[in-house]
Amino acid sequence: MPAISAVRSTQTRSLSSTPTLRQGSRGAAVSQLQQKLKAKGFNVTVDGDFGPKTTAAVRAFQQSRGLGVDGVVGPNTWAKLNAANPAPPSSGGATPTLRLGARGAAVNNLQNRLRAHGYNVSVDGDFGPRTADAVRSFQRAKGLGVDGVVGPATWAKLNGGAVNNPPPATGGARVNGYVNGQARSITVSSVGNGKFMRTDAANAFNRMKADAARAGINLSVVSGFRTMAEQQYLYNLYLQGRGNLAARPGYSNHQGGTSADLSVPGGYGSSTYRWLQNNAGRYGFVNDVRGEPWHWTFK
Numbered sequence: 492m493p494a495i496s497a498v499r500s501t502q503t504r505s506l507s508s509t510p511t512l513r514q515g516s517r518g519a520a521v522s523q524l525q526q527k528l529k530a531k532g533f534n535v536t537v538d539g540d541f542g543p544k545t546t547a548a549v550r551a552f553q554q555s556r557g558l559g560v561d562g563v564v565g566p567n568t569w570a571k572l573n574a575a576n577p578a579p580p581s582s583g584g585a586t587p588t589l590r591l592g593a594r595g596a597a598v599n600n601l602q603n604r605l606r607a608h609g610y611n612v613s614v615d616g617d618f619g620p621r622t623a624d625a626v627r628s629f630q631r632a633k634g635l636g637v638d639g640v641v642g643p644a645t646w647a648k649l650n651g652g653a654v655n656n657p658p659p660a661t662g663g664a665r666v667n668g669y670v671n672g673q674a675r676s677i678t679v680s681s682v683g684n685g686k687f688m689r690t691d692a693a694n695a696f697n698r699m700k701a702d703a704a705r706a707g708i709n710l711s712v713v714s715g716f717r718t719m720a721e722q723q724y725l726y727n728l729y730l731q732g733r734g735n736l737a738a739r740p741g742y743s744n745h746q747g748g749t750s751a752d753l754s755v756p757g758g759y760g761s762s763t764y765r766w767l768q769n770n771a772g773r774y775g776f777v778n779d780v781r782g783e784p785w786h787w788t789f790k
Protein backbone atom coordinates (compact mmCIF):
# COMPACT_ATOMS: atom_id res chain seq x y z
CA MET A 492 0.00 0.00 0.00
CA PRO A 493 2.36 2.71 -1.17
CA ALA A 494 -0.17 5.51 -0.65
CA ILE A 495 -0.46 4.74 3.06
CA SER A 496 3.29 4.42 3.40
CA ALA A 497 3.63 7.86 1.91
CA VAL A 498 1.13 9.28 4.37
CA ARG A 499 2.86 7.59 7.27
CA SER A 500 6.24 8.86 6.28
CA THR A 501 4.83 12.40 6.02
CA GLN A 502 3.39 12.05 9.51
CA THR A 503 6.68 10.75 10.80
CA ARG A 504 8.43 13.75 9.35
CA SER A 505 6.00 16.13 10.97
CA LEU A 506 6.41 14.33 14.32
CA SER A 507 10.13 14.72 13.92
CA SER A 508 9.87 18.49 14.03
CA THR A 509 12.17 19.81 16.68
CA PRO A 510 10.50 22.43 18.85
CA THR A 511 12.35 23.54 21.96
CA LEU A 512 11.27 21.27 24.81
CA ARG A 513 11.71 21.49 28.54
CA GLN A 514 10.30 19.99 31.72
CA GLY A 515 6.52 20.21 31.56
CA SER A 516 6.36 19.85 27.76
CA ARG A 517 4.02 17.15 26.49
CA GLY A 518 3.04 15.47 23.28
CA ALA A 519 4.39 13.76 20.21
CA ALA A 520 7.61 15.76 20.06
CA VAL A 521 8.38 14.72 23.65
CA SER A 522 7.79 11.08 22.72
CA GLN A 523 10.15 11.57 19.81
CA LEU A 524 12.75 13.04 22.14
CA GLN A 525 12.35 10.17 24.58
CA GLN A 526 12.71 7.59 21.82
CA LYS A 527 15.92 9.21 20.68
CA LEU A 528 17.29 9.33 24.23
CA LYS A 529 16.44 5.67 24.66
CA ALA A 530 18.13 4.80 21.37
CA LYS A 531 21.27 6.48 22.68
CA GLY A 532 21.18 4.33 25.80
CA PHE A 533 19.53 6.75 28.22
CA ASN A 534 16.95 5.42 30.63
CA VAL A 535 13.63 7.15 29.98
CA THR A 536 10.06 6.02 29.52
CA VAL A 537 8.46 7.01 26.22
CA ASP A 538 5.25 8.56 27.52
CA GLY A 539 5.17 11.97 25.88
CA ASP A 540 5.55 13.64 29.25
CA PHE A 541 8.74 15.64 29.89
CA GLY A 542 9.15 14.99 33.61
CA PRO A 543 12.15 15.03 35.97
CA LYS A 544 13.46 11.71 34.68
CA THR A 545 13.50 13.01 31.11
CA THR A 546 15.21 16.17 32.32
CA ALA A 547 17.87 14.04 34.04
CA ALA A 548 18.38 12.04 30.84
CA VAL A 549 18.63 15.20 28.74
CA ARG A 550 21.18 16.66 31.12
CA ALA A 551 23.22 13.46 31.07
CA PHE A 552 23.01 13.42 27.28
CA GLN A 553 24.09 17.05 27.03
CA GLN A 554 27.00 16.39 29.34
CA SER A 555 28.03 13.33 27.35
CA ARG A 556 28.06 15.33 24.11
CA GLY A 557 29.86 18.39 25.40
CA LEU A 558 26.77 20.59 25.18
CA GLY A 559 25.68 23.20 27.68
CA VAL A 560 23.92 21.27 30.44
CA ASP A 561 20.56 22.97 31.01
CA GLY A 562 18.04 20.16 30.51
CA VAL A 563 16.37 22.18 27.74
CA VAL A 564 16.20 20.60 24.30
CA GLY A 565 16.98 23.30 21.76
CA PRO A 566 18.50 23.17 18.27
CA ASN A 567 21.99 22.08 19.41
CA THR A 568 20.67 19.25 21.55
CA TRP A 569 18.30 18.13 18.78
CA ALA A 570 21.21 18.12 16.33
CA LYS A 571 23.24 15.83 18.60
CA LEU A 572 20.17 13.64 19.23
CA ASN A 573 19.70 13.24 15.50
CA ALA A 574 23.39 12.55 14.86
CA ALA A 575 24.81 9.05 14.76
CA ASN A 576 26.41 7.81 17.94
CA PRO A 577 29.93 9.16 18.20
CA ALA A 578 32.85 6.90 17.49
CA PRO A 579 34.07 5.24 20.65
CA PRO A 580 36.99 7.04 22.21
CA SER A 581 40.26 5.48 21.16
CA SER A 582 42.00 6.81 24.23
CA GLY A 583 41.12 8.59 27.42
CA GLY A 584 42.78 6.22 29.82
CA ALA A 585 41.19 3.21 31.45
CA THR A 586 38.06 5.10 32.45
CA PRO A 587 36.74 7.22 29.57
CA THR A 588 33.03 7.98 29.48
CA LEU A 589 31.32 4.95 27.93
CA ARG A 590 27.84 4.37 26.60
CA LEU A 591 25.83 2.04 24.40
CA GLY A 592 27.80 1.37 21.21
CA ALA A 593 31.25 1.89 22.73
CA ARG A 594 33.88 -0.76 22.06
CA GLY A 595 37.37 -1.67 23.07
CA ALA A 596 39.65 -2.24 26.02
CA ALA A 597 37.93 0.26 28.29
CA VAL A 598 34.65 -1.60 27.76
CA ASN A 599 36.42 -4.83 28.73
CA ASN A 600 37.56 -3.09 31.86
CA LEU A 601 34.01 -1.91 32.57
CA GLN A 602 32.58 -5.39 32.04
CA ASN A 603 35.18 -6.93 34.34
CA ARG A 604 34.28 -4.41 37.04
CA LEU A 605 30.56 -5.09 36.58
CA ARG A 606 31.21 -8.81 36.95
CA ALA A 607 33.23 -8.19 40.07
CA HIS A 608 30.13 -6.50 41.45
CA GLY A 609 28.03 -9.53 40.54
CA TYR A 610 26.43 -8.39 37.30
CA ASN A 611 25.93 -10.93 34.58
CA VAL A 612 27.69 -9.52 31.52
CA SER A 613 30.09 -11.09 29.06
CA VAL A 614 33.53 -9.57 28.83
CA ASP A 615 33.56 -8.96 25.08
CA GLY A 616 34.54 -5.31 24.77
CA ASP A 617 31.19 -4.47 23.23
CA PHE A 618 28.86 -2.12 25.15
CA GLY A 619 25.54 -3.62 24.06
CA PRO A 620 22.06 -3.50 25.60
CA ARG A 621 22.90 -6.11 28.23
CA THR A 622 25.88 -4.10 29.46
CA ALA A 623 23.70 -0.98 29.46
CA ASP A 624 21.12 -2.79 31.59
CA ALA A 625 23.81 -3.87 34.02
CA VAL A 626 25.15 -0.31 34.23
CA ARG A 627 21.68 1.03 34.99
CA SER A 628 21.10 -1.63 37.66
CA PHE A 629 24.47 -0.81 39.16
CA GLN A 630 23.73 2.93 39.13
CA ARG A 631 20.36 2.32 40.77
CA ALA A 632 21.94 0.10 43.43
CA LYS A 633 24.54 2.76 44.21
CA GLY A 634 22.15 5.70 44.28
CA LEU A 635 23.69 7.25 41.17
CA GLY A 636 21.78 8.98 38.40
CA VAL A 637 20.42 6.13 36.29
CA ASP A 638 21.36 6.95 32.70
CA GLY A 639 23.31 3.90 31.54
CA VAL A 640 26.30 6.13 30.77
CA VAL A 641 29.54 5.33 32.57
CA GLY A 642 31.02 8.68 33.53
CA PRO A 643 33.37 9.64 36.36
CA ALA A 644 30.85 9.06 39.19
CA THR A 645 29.95 5.59 37.95
CA TRP A 646 33.61 4.69 37.38
CA ALA A 647 34.40 5.80 40.93
CA LYS A 648 31.74 3.48 42.35
CA LEU A 649 32.84 0.66 40.07
CA ASN A 650 36.45 0.97 41.14
CA GLY A 651 35.92 1.93 44.74
CA GLY A 652 33.49 0.55 47.27
CA ALA A 653 33.99 -2.73 45.49
CA VAL A 654 32.22 -5.91 46.41
CA ASN A 655 35.42 -7.35 47.74
CA ASN A 656 36.32 -5.91 51.11
CA PRO A 657 39.35 -3.75 51.61
CA PRO A 658 41.90 -6.51 51.27
CA PRO A 659 44.50 -7.35 53.86
CA ALA A 660 47.68 -5.55 52.90
CA THR A 661 49.86 -8.63 53.02
CA GLY A 662 49.43 -12.35 52.72
CA GLY A 663 48.57 -14.57 55.63
CA ALA A 664 45.71 -12.45 57.00
CA ARG A 665 43.07 -14.27 59.04
CA VAL A 666 39.49 -13.62 57.93
CA ASN A 667 36.07 -15.02 58.70
CA GLY A 668 35.16 -17.53 56.05
CA TYR A 669 32.39 -20.08 55.61
CA VAL A 670 32.54 -23.70 54.55
CA ASN A 671 29.31 -25.69 54.06
CA GLY A 672 27.37 -23.19 56.13
CA GLN A 673 29.84 -23.21 59.03
CA ALA A 674 31.81 -20.14 60.06
CA ARG A 675 35.51 -20.82 59.90
CA SER A 676 38.60 -18.70 60.35
CA ILE A 677 40.81 -18.98 57.29
CA THR A 678 44.09 -17.46 56.19
CA VAL A 679 44.10 -15.64 52.85
CA SER A 680 46.81 -14.29 50.57
CA SER A 681 46.84 -12.06 47.52
CA VAL A 682 46.21 -13.41 44.03
CA GLY A 683 46.71 -9.97 42.46
CA ASN A 684 44.12 -7.54 41.21
CA GLY A 685 43.20 -6.72 44.81
CA LYS A 686 41.74 -10.22 45.32
CA PHE A 687 42.50 -12.95 47.84
CA MET A 688 42.19 -16.70 48.21
CA ARG A 689 42.89 -19.14 51.00
CA THR A 690 46.68 -19.12 51.30
CA ASP A 691 47.30 -22.63 49.93
CA ALA A 692 44.96 -21.95 47.02
CA ALA A 693 46.57 -18.53 46.47
CA ASN A 694 50.04 -20.06 46.34
CA ALA A 695 48.89 -22.62 43.78
CA PHE A 696 47.07 -19.97 41.80
CA ASN A 697 50.09 -17.66 41.72
CA ARG A 698 52.30 -20.49 40.40
CA MET A 699 49.68 -21.24 37.75
CA LYS A 700 49.39 -17.55 36.86
CA ALA A 701 53.17 -17.25 36.38
CA ASP A 702 53.30 -20.32 34.15
CA ALA A 703 50.29 -19.14 32.17
CA ALA A 704 51.96 -15.76 31.64
CA ARG A 705 54.97 -17.54 30.13
CA ALA A 706 52.55 -19.20 27.70
CA GLY A 707 51.08 -15.78 26.84
CA ILE A 708 47.90 -16.32 28.87
CA ASN A 709 46.83 -13.66 31.36
CA LEU A 710 45.01 -15.10 34.38
CA SER A 711 43.24 -12.34 36.24
CA VAL A 712 40.96 -12.87 39.25
CA VAL A 713 37.67 -10.98 39.04
CA SER A 714 36.26 -12.39 42.29
CA GLY A 715 38.15 -14.41 44.89
CA PHE A 716 37.46 -14.75 48.61
CA ARG A 717 34.09 -13.28 49.60
CA THR A 718 32.82 -12.24 52.99
CA MET A 719 29.30 -13.16 54.11
CA ALA A 720 28.11 -9.65 53.22
CA GLU A 721 29.56 -9.93 49.74
CA GLN A 722 27.98 -13.32 49.13
CA GLN A 723 24.65 -12.05 50.46
CA TYR A 724 24.88 -9.11 48.05
CA LEU A 725 25.62 -11.35 45.06
CA TYR A 726 22.94 -13.84 46.10
CA ASN A 727 20.35 -11.05 46.25
CA LEU A 728 21.33 -9.92 42.75
CA TYR A 729 20.98 -13.50 41.57
CA LEU A 730 17.52 -13.85 43.15
CA GLN A 731 16.50 -10.60 41.46
CA GLY A 732 17.68 -11.93 38.09
CA ARG A 733 20.40 -9.31 37.95
CA GLY A 734 23.49 -11.40 38.62
CA ASN A 735 25.19 -14.67 37.92
CA LEU A 736 24.22 -17.84 39.69
CA ALA A 737 25.38 -17.40 43.29
CA ALA A 738 25.34 -19.98 46.05
CA ARG A 739 23.30 -19.53 49.21
CA PRO A 740 25.24 -17.33 51.66
CA GLY A 741 27.52 -19.56 53.70
CA TYR A 742 27.72 -22.22 51.01
CA SER A 743 29.84 -20.65 48.25
CA ASN A 744 33.36 -21.96 47.77
CA HIS A 745 34.29 -18.30 47.38
CA GLN A 746 33.55 -17.92 51.10
CA GLY A 747 36.00 -20.68 51.88
CA GLY A 748 38.62 -18.93 49.79
CA THR A 749 39.03 -21.88 47.41
CA SER A 750 37.17 -20.57 44.33
CA ALA A 751 38.16 -17.80 41.96
CA ASP A 752 36.26 -16.28 39.06
CA LEU A 753 38.77 -15.51 36.35
CA SER A 754 38.53 -13.17 33.42
CA VAL A 755 37.91 -15.55 30.51
CA PRO A 756 37.01 -13.31 27.57
CA GLY A 757 35.38 -15.47 24.91
CA GLY A 758 34.38 -18.18 27.38
CA TYR A 759 34.71 -21.86 26.55
CA GLY A 760 36.11 -21.31 23.06
CA SER A 761 38.86 -18.95 24.17
CA SER A 762 42.60 -19.58 24.39
CA THR A 763 42.43 -18.73 28.11
CA TYR A 764 39.85 -21.45 28.74
CA ARG A 765 41.73 -23.98 26.63
CA TRP A 766 44.93 -23.27 28.54
CA LEU A 767 43.13 -23.73 31.85
CA GLN A 768 41.47 -26.90 30.66
CA ASN A 769 44.85 -28.35 29.71
CA ASN A 770 46.87 -27.11 32.67
CA ALA A 771 44.83 -26.03 35.71
CA GLY A 772 44.54 -29.59 37.03
CA ARG A 773 48.29 -29.70 37.60
CA TYR A 774 47.88 -26.86 40.11
CA GLY A 775 44.83 -28.40 41.76
CA PHE A 776 42.16 -26.28 40.05
CA VAL A 777 38.99 -27.60 38.46
CA ASN A 778 36.21 -25.85 36.58
CA ASP A 779 33.35 -27.14 38.71
CA VAL A 780 30.29 -25.11 37.78
CA ARG A 781 28.67 -25.94 34.47
CA GLY A 782 28.02 -22.88 32.32
CA GLU A 783 30.63 -20.83 34.16
CA PRO A 784 33.92 -21.06 32.27
CA TRP A 785 35.33 -18.49 34.69
CA HIS A 786 34.75 -20.33 37.99
CA TRP A 787 37.75 -22.41 39.13
CA THR A 788 38.04 -24.17 42.45
CA PHE A 789 41.13 -25.38 44.27
CA LYS A 790 40.59 -28.98 45.42
Ligand SMILES: [Zn+2]
Binds near residue numbers: 750786
Ligand atom coordinates in the same frame (compact mmCIF):
# COMPACT_ATOMS: atom_id res chain seq x y z
ZN1 LIG B 1 32.47 -18.20 41.11
